[in-house]
Amino acid sequence: MNPELRKLFRKGAPKSADLERFLEDARFPLVDGSDVTFVYRGDADAVYLRCWIAGLDTAQPFQRLHESDVWAVTIELPKGSRIEYKFEVQKGDDRQLILDPLNDVIAHDPFGANSVCQAAGYRRPRWTRENPDSRRGSIERVTVASKAFNGTREARVYLPARFRDNRRYPLLIVHDGVDYLKFAALETVLDNLIHALEIPPLVVAMIQSPDRLKEYAGDDRHARFLAEELLPTLESDYPLVGEPEARGLMGASFGGVASLHAAWRHPDTFGNLLLQSGSYAFSDIGRHRRGPVFDPVVRFMNEFRENPGQPAAKIYMSCGIYESLIYENRSLLPRLQAQGIDVRFEEARDAHNWENWRDRLRNGLSWLFPGPVWMVYE
């Protein structure tokens, strides 16, 4: 248990005023080296920590402290870690998943929000926060007619500050792009990295599928849409370099699969891939155990592992070590390297979430699209 909390409870339940003061002053969860103590105060029959870390039990039980209404659980969390969690509070037959009432650090995702535990050594990167000095890009909408999907699709297109028609820009296409904007501060990150000259001014097309679990799961229609419909539209509407080495695909989770699949189906089209926590499920023999939604992914990945070809010249991959997909990501790495692809792989003490993907953007983008910081001597 955390030493401060132990001290508070050393003579049994503390006086109410002492407890109130402690709860007011301390920052929760309590971090002491690699020990992290989560605290809940309230009327309950049981409390569990739900933190979705591969390798740990999904529900860690809290202990009630000295017959009080204070509950605590301590887990070991290596330095630099960042995890998202909720509390499960049980009272009678009622079980509720709630945010940590004592912690106001919250991460949002398409399913809602989670509390965030920042272990010792973790700091949110400065370049993910708005910087008033960074000139802001702009975002406009483009509609693309799609035969592949028998309809139209919309993309949001980020144009860097000081965008000029007589320049030529590299292009990045981002899967789940609207989610990247909402949950991974993509626009701010682009503004800041371009301002810091760490990446060149880029045109970034953000797409959002209405059925991502199907279309991103190794679907040929999606690959065709990217290479034969979206890309030509963008290249006709914007001044782009128009060479594979100046084009990239990016995505997380199923978006990583979709990026890899599209580049594999259309080699020599996208020279750069930024793949985060890709859901590269495969089976060596027999059936996989990830559920039917992964069936097409496994079909694609098994085929890909058999014949990887040369989907791109440069690939940046990242994955959290607290997600089960770390094994699939690690096992993909030598397959790609064996093809002579220039691959950079980064593991993070984080899990399958948007802020993990946000925090890796600088390394990925600046490696695939190095900026002119190298050429600028102020």
Place this chain on the structure above:
Amino acid sequence: MSDAPPKRLLLGPQRPVRNLGDAIAAAGVPDGPLAVISAGWQEAEADTADVAELAGRSLVDLRLYQRAEQLFAADRDLYAAYRERQDRLVALQRLYRRRLKHLSAAARDMLRIEDGSEMVAAEQRHAVAQLRALDRHHLNRVEALYDEFRDAHPPETHPSIAEHRAAIEEAIGGCSAVLITGGNVVVMMNRMRLFGLKRLLEGQHVIAWSAGAMVLAERIVLFHDRTPQGRREPELLAAGACIVPGYVILPDASRRLRLKDKPRVGLYSRRFAPDTCVVLDSGCSMSLRGVDLAGVNGARRIDHDGRIERIRAA
């Protein structure tokens, strides 16, 4: 202009230490307005109010960046040829970089052996010689591309360019010196080459900082050990204007380089010899009369063993 050789004043970055005004006064640059080249700032080229205040002189903006933009918009053939050249230069630089990675690693590997034997010393010399040979080869290839473009679009006579060049020449003629700011060294160099600035600068007093100082040297070397991806191998970009021969200018090197890594830093000196690799940090300066070193204030040099030493004027 008198017969005395023109003054050349090279400064480090103007942040955090802003020594432009003091350095101009100390070097005895004649009174009068300064013709300013700030093309390295690209779209912000005209934001020179700060510079005028620092210099304590009025400025005449040569607008090289803006002029080139106007040219490219008006002469699409010229723009297409320029783009094609740039594409070829980028491709060439990429190939050079691939070879450089291996030769640099090999040379550093050799230089880290410290047994003092002649056998090792011979291998070290050969490893550095291979690197120098690659640099020479690359420089020749790059300059051939520039020459080809220049022959097809000579700045003195090309119908679109010559008019701008004449205006630039006239503007410089009305000023006491030319001032070149920092910024993007590639953009700066390309715009200066487009308008044939090298010849126009030859007889002029020139004051330059950071990227501006780099383009005056014989060779332009790009360097940075602290990019988001870590260290990059120093790369030869192209020939400079050669107004200041005998030096490779490394602005802000104490911040950009890991100077404690002596084998790595010492390789700069061995690789670019006989030129002197100059650490030109903020607040530092060196001045020349013609090509002769006349004064040094804080500028330092890298020796073959990676030590950083003071430069002494003769």
